Amino acid sequence: MKKSVLLNVNGDLQELFIEPHRSLLDVLRNDLGLTGTHRGCDTGNCGACTIHVDGLAMNSCLLLAADYDGSQIITVEGVASNGELHALQKALVEYGGIQCGFCTPGIVMNALALLKDNPAPIESEVRARLSGNLCRCTGYVKIVEAVLSLNRESDLAQV
Amino acid sequence: MNHPTSLIGRRIPKLDAPDKVMGRAVYGHDVRLPGMLHGKILYSAHPHAQVIRVDTSRAERLSGVKAVLTAADNPPTKFGYGKDNIPFKSIARSMRDEIAGVVAVDPDTAEEALTLIEVEYRLLPAVFSPETALGENAPLIHPSRKSNLFQTYSYAHGDLSEGERESKVIVEAQFNLPYVTHACMETSVVVAQFDLHERLTLWSTTQIPFLLQRDLSEALGIPGNKIRIIQTAIGGAFGRGLDIYPYEPIAALMAKKSGKPVRLAFSRREEFIAGPTRQPVVVKARAGAKSEGSLTFRDVHAVLDIGAYVSWGSVTPLVMMETTASLYRVPHVRFEADCVYTNNLITGAMRGYGNPQSTFFVETMMDRLAEALSMDPVEFRLLNANLPNTTTPQGLVITSCGMKECLQAVAAVADRSGKDVPDRGSLLEEHPGAQDSFNASGSSIARRSGSPKIKRGIGFATTLNVGGGARIYRSDGCGATVKVDDFGHVTLITGSTEIGQGSETILAQIVAETLGVKVEDVAVVNSDTDVKPWDVGVHASRTTFIAGNAAAIAATEARKQIFETASEIFGVPAEQLFAADGVVCSTIPGTTSKAKEVSIAKVVRQRHFREGGTIVIGEGWYDPPTQLVDKHTYKGNISAAYGFGAQMAEVEVDTETGQVRVLRLACANDVGRAINPMAVEGQIEGGAQMGLGYALTEELIVENGQVLNPDFHHYRLFTAADMPHIETIIVETDDPGGPFGAKGVGEMGGTPTAAAVANAVYDAIGIRMTELPMTPERVLAAIIEKGEEK
Numbered sequence: 001m002k003k004s005v006l007l008n009v010n011g012d013l014q015e016l017f018i019e020p021h022r023s024l025l026d027v028l029r030n031d032l033g034l035t036g037t038h039r040g041c042d043t044g045n046c047g048a049c050t051i052h053v054d055g056l057a058m059n060s061c062l063l064l065a066a067d068y069d070g071s072q073i074i075t076v077e078g079v080a081s082n083g084e085l086h087a088l089q090k091a092l093v094e095y096g097g098i099q100c101g102f103c104t105p106g107i108v109m110n111a112l113a114l115l116k117d118n119p120a121p122i123e124s125e126v127r128a129r130l131s132g133n134l135c136r137c138t139g140y141v142k143i144v145e146a147v148l149s150l151n152r153e154s155d156l157a158q159v
Numbered sequence: 160m161n162h163p164t165s166l167i168g169r170r171i172p173k174l175d176a177p178d179k180v181m182g183r184a185v186y187g188h189d190v191r192l193p194g195m196l197h198g199k200i201l202y203s204a205h206p207h208a209q210v211i212r213v214d215t216s217r218a219e220r221l222s223g224v225k226a227v228l229t230a231a232d233n234p235p236t237k238f239g240y241g242k243d244n245i246p247f248k249s250i251a252r253s254m255r256d257e258i259a260g261v262v263a264v265d266p267d268t269a270e271e272a273l274t275l276i277e278v279e280y281r282l283l284p285a286v287f288s289p290e291t292a293l294g295e296n297a298p299l300i301h302p303s304r305k306s307n308l309f310q311t312y313s314y315a316h317g318d319l320s321e322g323e324r325e326s327k328v329i330v331e332a333q334f335n336l337p338y339v340t341h342a343c344m345e346t347s348v349v350v351a352q353f354d355l356h357e358r359l360t361l362w363s364t365t366q367i368p369f370l371l372q373r374d375l376s377e378a379l380g381i382p383g384n385k386i387r388i389i390q391t392a393i394g395g396a397f398g399r400g401l402d403i404y405p406y407e408p409i410a411a412l413m414a415k416k417s418g419k420p421v422r423l424a425f426s427r428r429e430e431f432i433a434g435p436t437r438q439p440v441v442v443k444a445r446a447g448a449k450s451e452g453s454l455t456f457r458d459v460h461a462v463l464d465i466g467a468y469v470s471w472g473s474v475t476p477l478v479m480m481e482t483t484a485s486l487y488r489v490p491h492v493r494f495e496a497d498c499v500y501t502n503n504l505i506t507g508a509m510r511g512y513g514n515p516q517s518t519f520f521v522e523t524m525m526d527r528l529a530e531a532l533s534m535d536p537v538e539f540r541l542l543n544a545n546l547p548n549t550t551t552p553q554g555l556v557i558t559s560c561g562m563k564e565c566l567q568a569v570a571a572v573a574d575r576s577g578k579d580v581p582d583r584g585s586l587l588e589e590h591p592g593a594q595d596s597f598n599a600s601g602s603s604i605a606r607r608s609g610s611p612k613i614k615r616g617i618g619f620a621t622t623l624n625v626g627g628g629a630r631i632y633r634s635d636g637c638g639a640t641v642k643v644d645d646f647g648h649v650t651l652i653t654g655s656t657e658i659g660q661g662s663e664t665i666l667a668q669i670v671a672e673t674l675g676v677k678v679e680d681v682a683v684v685n686s687d688t689d690v691k692p693w694d695v696g697v698h699a700s701r702t703t704f705i706a707g708n709a710a711a712i713a714a715t716e717a718r719k720q721i722f723e724t725a726s727e728i729f730g731v732p733a734e735q736l737f738a739a740d741g742v743v744c745s746t747i748p749g750t751t752s753k754a755k756e757v758s759i760a761k762v763v764r765q766r767h768f769r770e771g772g773t774i775v776i777g778e779g780w781y782d783p784p785t786q787l788v789d790k791h792t793y794k795g796n797i798s799a800a801y802g803f804g805a806q807m808a809e810v811e812v813d814t815e816t817g818q819v820r821v822l823r824l825a826c827a828n829d830v831g832r833a834i835n836p837m838a839v840e841g842q843i844e845g846g847a848q849m850g851l852g853y854a855l856t857e858e859l860i861v862e863n864g865q866v867l868n869p870d871f872h873h874y875r876l877f878t879a880a881d882m883p884h885i886e887t888i889i890v891e892t893d894d895p896g897g898p899f900g901a902k903g904v905g906e907m908g909g910t911p912t913a914a915a916v917a918n919a920v921y922d923a924i925g926i927r928m929t930e931l932p933m934t935p936e937r938v939l940a941a942i943i944e945k946g947e948e949k
Contacts, residue, residue, distance in 0.1 A: 035186075089181065098176040136343060139843075
């Protein structure tokens, strides 16, 4: 039986009428057209589908959308403001942390959550946190460098 | 004459990175067409079985199902490298064989319909190893062939018996290398649509758009000009996209039968089971050296399990052969390989294409020889290293060669062994609160290595890889067009393919540098076979060299046209002009100071707005001066340049658990010239991640034809926390044939890693690991076995 769900996604209210078995990932991609959140495994192992749910970074493939009625969701599409990349996004671009880019949205969301909890992480903390985001292209070197480059609170005004 | 090379060697961010970081790039999974339906495939329940009956009636009656397909829907033709494959099978030869397909309004409905298809099988005896497949009375996997032996390779140079006679030491070993897989973060996906003129458009993640047109035309029995391939943003490739696979013609058949566009996307589980793999190899190798250290011979026999269907993966012995014959200077070599059909997984091309396998056995044998001679492993390698401006007995014409420099560079890092590695430990295991202790330089290592159960070692390995294309097909060419518009905007239309490696940025740099414009003024179009000129495909680390040369030729032609007109404007000979930042300048003879300036945009407008006007458009085609190897001797110069590299691994082995922890991996690569050092480093660092997985964690466990670990929880990729400290060293040798001196680097990063790690493990615990991956179980078993021998 379908269920009514109200989500706040990237600041927009979205009224959905969905089957209860559908994942948040599925709904974001297919109902709302937010294809920046990627499906890499559907089993919570790769992190490509990471989004923020009420301020926490979560694998959206593991969440049932119907459970999140009333939640505030931020996806990678909601990170840049007024077309201006977030400092973390800029750093990932400039440090070469992006190759095929499929893992990138998940990395952005997870690293942002880390920086919110811990504005000045050391390398081991960045690596531990990002260990839930698989990347097959970069060996993580430049991703970690990019995150470390902005361990200053002043860069974290957004999100 | 151009401005001093201002754009070459710059760390320019990837042109498509802003779109990717904002989630705006459109991957295959994101393609959505009006009326699009979703396809799913039913795979065989058995590794070898005849399909007696398929009942699709219940599936067809399910609401939302638009079409169900079986072998009855197959075109009459076969496809693939061995022409042994078809879309849907009536005889299943592996558990990844497609039996039926469903097209439905959404993926869930299609999935549900699969469960309603009833298949009756008659089981056939199956073979799961080359050994049994070649045994007497083994069931034939393709009965039209007389044997399961698909192909053999036999190469030799010199005289093996002379090599043996000359040897002071001879070493011998057997190696066992596993199935691994590309594990692209994006699973395989394709969208197929026929237009009203029966023309097929395929949105694809392929690496070979033009060859795929031809392959699909064979598979579907339609002319190649009726097929258009559009490449989406590609979420990882690494060789996965170097072949045609059944799902591609299946998607087309689904679109045809349903009359609607169809998306067929693999689940991750499907990707592990039905996607291609790197073929497992069993290798017997012998090698010798003289007392003063020079190599005498190598004798290698490799047996490859190629699975139930042949792909280009069965050609990987060519690369294993190259490593065996030409990595270091070896006067006497024999290499033999057998490619054998089994009822196992499909195997294919994967980054390095045979080279990670062969470098593992060649380089661990090198270590054995050095030890047998009591020589330093680096000195031994330097003594035998490949040299510039030489031709190997196999016929490889080595021009630039920085192999010694690479070895010396990583040896210099080894001299700092244990001194400055920030030991991160295994963060997943340690308490996150205890982070502080990880950062002190060296102190934690000293603490750890003080423990008697932890042994530390260092190991080396090198690599030789084609770096100037690879003439696998009769053409190794790539086309390019450079057009300049009346705003000074430049478009490079290249045949090459962007798979994340950064080719579009490198090519834009080459074009911008050649034309004298800014990189941001260059747009790269590279994704549509209806638009772009022909190219072999993105493989063999060839794009920078081949597509780079083609782009440079096209840009040079466009520059000539611009200078022609500018020369008329200024009344100055074209030879005295140069261009930079979108402006053509005249020089005063004998000086380099500017005299007159005109924007390229204005020059182009001048060409447009006049009688008998013309456009600025340059065309380039580059096919390197190389040879197909001889069909019988396998000799010939397959590439216009060769890349070299060396790695040093520093490891700790826990002798109580068998856990191998890599603390540091130093990677030096001779790339000719780094057009974009950041992109070069990215290739090496990413290659290292794959190489470390091959060494330590990655293995598709296959039993009776079935994958037992088809998910990321059990197929372990290195995570950010697992990675060691990577030191990347770029060695530049300025290759005479490469664009601005550059050679390819795409595959080299991961090729020597497993050998370097295995050699380091030996250095630590005195055990030669011959089976990959070196899991704690395997290492501990070897430690126990060694203990029992004593």
